[in-house]
Amino acid sequence: VYTTTVCGLCAIILGSIIVAVDPYQIVFKMKVIFSEGSETFLMWEKPEVDLLLKVYLFNITNKDAFLKGTEKLKVQEVGPYVYKESMAHENVTFNENGTITAIPVHPLTWVPELSNGTEDDILVLPNIALLSFAQVMSTSSMLTRLGVNVLIRQTQTKPLVSMTAKEFMFGYKSTLLTLGNKLMPSWISFGKLGLIDRMYDFDGDISTTFSGTTDIHMSGLLDNYNSLNYLPQWEAPCNNVSGASDGTKFNSLISKDQDLLFFRKSLCRSMSLVRVGEEVVKGIHGYKYEFKNNSMDNGFVDPNNKCFCHKKCLPKGILDVHECYYGKHRNLQNDAVQAEPKVQNSIEGMTPNEDLHKTFFIINEESGLPLNLSVRMQINMAFTDLSTMANVQRFSNMILPMLWTDISMPGLPAGMNTKFYIYLTLGPILQVLATYLFLVGGVAFILLSLASALLIPKINLISSNRGNTNNGNANLRNAHNEDWANSTSKEMDLYYCSLLAVQNEE
Numbered sequence: 001v002y003t004t005t006v007c008g009l010c011a012i013i014l015g016s017i018i019v020a021v022d023p024y025q026i027v028f029k030m031k032v033i034f035s036e037g038s039e040t041f042l043m044w045e046k047p048e049v050d051l052l053l054k055v056y057l058f059n060i061t062n063k064d065a066f067l068k069g070t071e072k073l074k075v076q077e078v079g080p081y082v083y084k085e086s087m088a089h090e091n092v093t094f095n096e097n098g099t100i101t102a103i104p105v106h107p108l109t110w111v112p113e114l115s116n117g118t119e120d121d122i123l124v125l126p127n128i129a130l131l132s133f134a135q136v137m138s139t140s141s142m143l144t145r146l147g148v149n150v151l152i153r154q155t156q157t158k159p160l161v162s163m164t165a166k167e168f169m170f171g172y173k174s175t176l177l178t179l180g181n182k183l184m185p186s187w188i189s190f191g192k193l194g195l196i197d198r199m200y201d202f203d204g205d206i207s208t209t210f211s212g213t214t215d216i217h218m219s220g221l222l223d224n225y226n227s228l229n230y231l232p233q234w235e236a237p238c239n240n241v242s243g244a245s246d247g248t249k250f251n252s253l254i255s256k257d258q259d260l261l262f263f264r265k266s267l268c269r270s271m272s273l274v275r276v277g278e279e280v281v282k283g284i285h286g287y288k289y290e291f292k293n294n295s296m297d298n299g300f301v302d303p304n305n306k307c308f309c310h311k312k313c314l315p316k317g318i319l320d321v322h323e324c325y326y327g328k329h330r331n332l333q334n335d336a337v338q339a340e341p342k343v344q345n346s347i348e349g350m351t352p353n354e355d356l357h358k359t360f361f362i363i364n365e366e367s368g369l370p371l372n373l374s375v376r377m378q379i380n381m382a383f384t385d386l387s388t389m390a391n392v393q394r395f396s397n398m399i400l401p402m403l404w405t406d407i408s409m410p411g412l413p414a415g416m417n418t419k420f421y422i423y424l425t426l427g428p429i430l431q432v433l434a435t436y437l438f439l440v441g442g443v444a445f446i447l448l449s450l451a452s453a454l455l456i457p458k459i460n461l462i463s464s465n466r467g468n469t470n471n472g473n474a475n476l477r478n479a480h481n482e483d484w485a486n487s488t489s490k491e492m493d494l495y496y497c498s499l500l501a502v503q504n505e506e
Helices: 002-021 023-032 039-045 063-068 128-137 142-154 165-170 175-183 195-199 303-308 341-345 414-505
Strands: 052-060 075-085 088-094 099-105 108-110 122-126 160-164 207-210 222-225 260-264 269-281 284-291 330-333 360-363 370-382 399-409
Touching (some): 039 088, 063 160, 075 399, 284 414
Parallel strands (some): 052 122
Antiparallel strands (some): 075 108, 099 207
8 A cells, every 4th residue: 555655656746847837848948048059959950851942034025026026025934943042151160149150051052953944045035234224324414325225226225135034034144234234343253143143142240140049939030130130221110020930840839829921031130920821741730920011012002112112113013123133123912812914914924823932830839940931032123214225115004924933842751840840749749648658547536546455444344344254153062062062972872870770779
């Protein structure tokens, strides 16, 4: 009884300690907070995931007819051209204020087996150098425009040219660009121009990230970018970057009604994410997030978003980001679906599809770990009146699509997924099972002890009573036997006496 009681009490104490201390949360915090050598930090420093960049280009199929003015522009979507992005944070320094400073890098590697086409595909595409140059100079003095037009005609620079897919994405040389580099080195500081090359230009960038030591919820989120907690391209409140995720890790311990922030340099801003559902990815639970409705609004829906306008607001669903791209007049759509119909209908061949073009994130709500994501953006060029510029008049007041990209991570690698499945799914379940096992087992042991303590004396009493009864019966039997023996003895004595009497008579 004593041993059973002690075992029961120990089990209840252990179960109570698990409930009070919550060892899973202790281990979880150790994993989530960034420290040198910790698993979450190593995953953030160099994520061993398959992060893919898919690029879709718009091949122009009626160049001559469009430039003559007889047809509106017709495009054919080609691709994807797929690259693996090996995102990492280098030269990491742990700061005393609970932040980490690092250099973000995003090198790309061509993945031919996943691509639909080759980098050497010859396509008809916009001459970004000429169109950007003409747009910038269109507001200059008449004398300046005259000189620029002479330069354009002498170099025989055309607005639509044939080039390889790789040249358009990663840079092609242009006589106009070379001259611009010499005449305006402060504006054109590069020798060749490519859209993906500019999107992935992180040279000289520095990011500072919260480690989570002061607030576990902020682990992995940006404190500032390039030593600023705001983006200089925008006015407040549109310029905030502090508290945003670069996509490697989001907030820890996310509540269901909590909105998140996502920042990527190529977006030129932070984007709000709102929860739209829940999903389980390879055994790990997560919340599904999308960009908020009208996330690219620049004041048409919400007046507070007027700060996303530069002088003149672009149509609904399109954001002017030219100041983030070295002054070239580019703009973004978070997806082609949200753009105004007049933008979509001005060009043939644009086929918006919500399933193909919508951005989403699936994020584990405990750790902030992205389980699956797809960030889709379209890059356009927006033009004002170009009627006074040579060779580009047909592009006046036009929004010209350049390409659209899909940065995606279809899931965690098998080894990493198994590890986090144990941490995030099995860990809490095992702790609950252990708690119930100790508490229920302890109570069962104590009940067994009580039952034993109450029942054993009764059993002993019954056994004692049975013993007494047996002894009584034995005594009765012995007494009976003694009476019988005595009776028999008397009878024998009487018999012997009678025999003696007979003999005497004789």
